[in-house]
Amino acid sequence: MSVDTATVAKIASLARIKVTEADLSAMVPELNGILAWVEQLGEVDVTGIEPMTAVIPNHQRLRDDVVNADPLTGGDMRDAVLANAPAPEHGFFGVPKVIE
Amino acid sequence: MTNITDLGIAAIRDGVAKGTFSATEVATAFNAAVEAAQPALNAFIVTTPEKALEAAAKVDADRAAGKPLGTMAGVPIGMKDLFATKGTQTTAASKILEGFKPQYESTVSQKLWDAGAGMLGKLNLDQFAMGSSNETSAFGNVISPWRRPGDTAPLAPGGSSGGSSAAVAARIAPAATGTDTGGSIRQPAAFTGISGIKPTYGRCSRWGVVAFASSLDQAGAMAHDVTDCAIMLEAMAGFDPKDSTSLNLPVPEWTASLNADMRGKKVGIPREYRLEGMDPDVAKSWDDGIAWLKDAGAEIVEISLPHTKYALPTYYIIAPAEASSNLARYDGVRYGLRDLPDGAGLQDMYAATRAAGFGPEVKRRIMIGTYVLSAGFYDAYYTQAQKVRTLIARDFTNAFMDVDVILVPTAPSSAFALGEKSADPLEMYLNDVFSVPASLAGLPAMSVPAGLDRNGLPLGLQVIGKAFDEQGVLNASLALEQRAQFSARPEKWW
Numbered sequence: 001m002s003v004d005t006a007t008v009a010k011i012a013s014l015a016r017i018k019v020t021e022a023d024l025s026a027m028v029p030e031l032n033g034i035l036a037w038v039e040q041l042g043e044v045d046v047t048g049i050e051p052m053t054a055v056i057p058n059h060q061r062l063r064d065d066v067v068n069a070d071p072l073t074g075g076d077m078r079d080a081v082l083a084n085a086p087a088p089e090h091g092f093f094g095v096p097k098v099i100e
Numbered sequence: 101m102t103n104i105t106d107l108g109i110a111a112i113r114d115g116v117a118k119g120t121f122s123a124t125e126v127a128t129a130f131n132a133a134v135e136a137a138q139p140a141l142n143a144f145i146v147t148t149p150e151k152a153l154e155a156a157a158k159v160d161a162d163r164a165a166g167k168p169l170g171t172m173a174g175v176p177i178g179m180k181d182l183f184a185t186k187g188t189q190t191t192a193a194s195k196i197l198e199g200f201k202p203q204y205e206s207t208v209s210q211k212l213w214d215a216g217a218g219m220l221g222k223l224n225l226d227q228f229a230m231g232s233s234n235e236t237s238a239f240g241n242v243i244s245p246w247r248r249p250g251d252t253a254p255l256a257p258g259g260s261s262g263g264s265s266a267a268v269a270a271r272i273a274p275a276a277t278g279t280d281t282g283g284s285i286r287q288p289a290a291f292t293g294i295s296g297i298k299p300t301y302g303r304c305s306r307w308g309v310v311a312f313a314s315s316l317d318q319a320g321a322m323a324h325d326v327t328d329c330a331i332m333l334e335a336m337a338g339f340d341p342k343d344s345t346s347l348n349l350p351v352p353e354w355t356a357s358l359n360a361d362m363r364g365k366k367v368g369i370p371r372e373y374r375l376e377g378m379d380p381d382v383a384k385s386w387d388d389g390i391a392w393l394k395d396a397g398a399e400i401v402e403i404s405l406p407h408t409k410y411a412l413p414t415y416y417i418i419a420p421a422e423a424s425s426n427l428a429r430y431d432g433v434r435y436g437l438r439d440l441p442d443g444a445g446l447q448d449m450y451a452a453t454r455a456a457g458f459g460p461e462v463k464r465r466i467m468i469g470t471y472v473l474s475a476g477f478y479d480a481y482y483t484q485a486q487k488v489r490t491l492i493a494r495d496f497t498n499a500f501m502d503v504d505v506i507l508v509p510t511a512p513s514s515a516f517a518l519g520e521k522s523a524d525p526l527e528m529y530l531n532d533v534f535s536v537p538a539s540l541a542g543l544p545a546m547s548v549p550a551g552l553d554r555n556g557l558p559l560g561l562q563v564i565g566k567a568f569d570e571q572g573v574l575n576a577s578l579a580l581e582q583r584a585q586f587s588a589r590p591e592k593w594w
Contacts, residue, residue, distance in 0.1 A: 001480070003471070015424060015470040016431070016447070017463055018455035027467065033526055034468060038413040038481070044488050051486030052493065055315055055542030056301045056567055058345060072204055073342060080203040084435035093433050098446050 001039070002032045104129040105271050108324035109175050109331050112274055113216075116159060116174030123156035123163075123174030127218055130176045133272040134220050137245075140594035141270060143263040145181045145239045146189050147221035152176040155218025171355075172335050173216030178267045178276035181222035182229055183209045183319075184308040188219075192310040193227045193237035196457025197436045206308025207340045208277065208319050215335040220273055223263030227459045228427065229284055229312045232531040234262025235522045236461040244292060244515055245270035245590035249556045252593075255515040258288025264322045265292040269590060275323035275332050279309060281316045282415050283511075283535025286547035289322055290510035290560025293549045293588060295577070296322040297329045300567050301542030302347035304333075305340030313422035314345075316415075316539050326548060326578045330355040333570065349568070357571055360579040363397030367576065368503035372408035373534060375512070381553035382509050389507050389550055389561040392583035393576060401503050405495040410488050411537040416529055417472050417485035418540075424469025427462070430454060464525060493541040500566045505576045509534050510547040510560035538564045548577045549586040558588065 003011070008027050012019040019027070068074030078091055087094035104126055107115065116123045131149040138144060159174045184190050184202035191197040205213075213219075227236040233256035234242040244257040244266055257266040261278035265288035268276050278285035280298035289296030297320050304319035311317060321332035334354050340346040369390060374383070394400055432438035432453030439452040458466070472481035499506065512533055521528045538545040544567070547560040561580055565573035 001477070008467070011467050011471050011474070013451075014474065015466050016428075016450040016454055017458070017466065018448075018451035027464070030464065030525060031467060031471070034416065034464075034529075035471075037526060038417055038485075041410055041413050041417070041484050041488050042480070044407070044410055044484075044491065046484065046487035046491070049487045049490050051483050052489040053486075054345075055489075055493065055540070056345075056347065058302065058347065060344065061341070061348075063341065070342065077203075081434075083203050084200050086432060086436070086438035095433055096440060096444060096446055096449055 001035065003028060003035065105133045107274060109172065109275050109328040112175050113171070113173055116163070117169055123159040124153065126174055127152040127156035127176045130220055130273060137270055137272045137594045141243050141245060141266050142240045143224055143242050143267040143270070143272065144178070144221040145191060145193065145224050148188055148219050151188070152218040152220050155213065155216070159216050170214065170216030171331055172212060175216070175274055176218040176220045177212065178220050178223045178264055178273035179209055180225055180261055180264050180277045180279060182225060182279050182310045183277060184310070185209055185219065185222065188222060190222065190310070191239070192229070193225045193239055194457060194459065194462065195238045195437060196430045196453070200436050202308070204308060207305035207342065208309065208336045211338065212277070212335055217335070223267060223276055225263055226260035228310065228423070228462050229260035229279055229281055230423070230461050230465055231259040232283070232287060232528050233516070233518065233522065234259040235518060236459050238459055241518055242266045245594065246292060246515060246557055247590070247593065254518045255557070256291065256518055258291035258515065260284040261288045261322060265289055265294060268292070268294045268322055268324065270594065275321065275328055277319060277336070278322045279317060279319050280539065281312050281419060282539045283532045285320045285322060286535050286545060286560065286562055287511045287531065289547040290558065291515040293558030293586065294322060295325055295329050295546065295548050295581070296320060297333055297546040297570070297573065298544065299333060299337060299570050300347070300544045302345050303337045303570070305338070305343040305346050307340055307342040311426040313419040314426060315422060316419060326574055326581050327355065327358060329546070330358060330574050352571060354571055354574055358578055359575050360582055361397060362393055362576065362579050365398045365505070365576070366401050366503040367393045367398045368401050368403035368499050368506040370403050370405040370408065370499070370506060370508060372405050373508045379513050382512060382559060385550040385559045385561060386509050389580055392580050393507060395583060396579035403499045403503060403506070405499060405537065407488065407491045407495050408537055411492055411540055412529060412533055414485045414488045414492065415532070415536045415540060416468070417481050418489065420465040420469035421473050421482050422469070424466045424473065427466055430457060461525070489540050492537055496541045496543060505572050506564040507576070508562050508564065510562040511535070514553045514555060514557035514559055534562060543567055544570045544573045546573050546577045548580050548584070550580070550584050551586060552588055
């Protein structure tokens, strides 16, 4: 499978990355080179093989159902959460107007 | 007296404990070395001499008070700028995080500070750890302290942990943290003549480490030698409930159990790694390594890892797929850069922010990841890659039924010059050919210096072990180290 300019523009839009026409024409051959190379995986017989989900066997844990059991990952951290926000407003993340 | 900056972790720690020198003297010496080298090597994104001195003062005070000292007490280290450090800028070498000051400390860095280490600064790296030469950093290239004899052309320190490898090789840090997703500890260690270990996936907490590919990312240690790596890894590792993939296992006493006697051990040599057209010096260093382990008492066994050739393409589907998902968080809302063109709406702000903040390689990988995960292509690319990954891991499981460790080269060549491979992404990706398979299988692997090639540049040998068997990896690496007797150092020009 290979990609054309329209497909790359669509991928960029899905990835939320603004691209110029010049970016697109540079990306098309690069992505096609990489995709052509990874396509060799198609020749591997994977009949009956499960896709990997965990590289080292482990089990999912549940934390104790206690509020703020770990102060680092608990609540009451509004100021710390907003400390690096580019435009905090009134204790919230500020964003451009979404509803007209 | 030897220069303090020539010393490694064990020598510094023991010297501080004995009172041969104070931790403050050590920190002062390394701070000065960092400052002097920074304009030439650019190994650090920010330096934090005050942090190194602060940690040293505490160690000196504890020692004066007769308190017990930690396993890294008095050792100032470099911290890869992928670990969140409270109050100190953490960027992943990307403009999108410039100015970001974490409000919390990563588990791994906190463990090192708890063990008595101090921070010299935040080390440069490939942007979001995506690269093999440190050329994708938004804060400039790291220049390797190594040069070809009679040639001043700047060489790559490897990547992504290029600041880490350059700093340790130049003796401006006795040790440094690294992270390894597809070889980012081992390849730079090999390029600069130092040692580096990536433990089993889950040994070191990923909490507070900027995520690249979560099923592969693993922190590890980079230092002068195997013993120093063992000491440092022991301080970094351990169960962390804040990381859902952290291994709930006690940390073994790797340092105390180091043993280079390989009698009764079997070492696997996979025939698929002997690539056609292999660099003759790399092939020779591999043969040297085989002879050294035989000399240490090991039995050498030829093995087969049949899916080796598919490891790289598998990696370059899975890692970008995970990256495209992980990096969705950089949106200009919660932290980092925001680019809000006049009159732009929310979607335009996302797209403009990400266009301005991410470098070309990061964008490339996000695009590939987005494509292979998109409707209609998911099964053909992503599911197929995860199935092949199962086969690659199974190859290792089968091999380890017969052997204890596997010995292979770390990288297909010695360090290349900056700019030599950066024009063609695929050519750069091929540099990870020997390191990626162990990453895909989550296995512990270590690179140790083996010797110099015809260009006078270091080559590394890689030991891959069974899951959870860091001890076996460290022991075989120690056997190699004792026989390689690698003592070459870059001549100081900076």
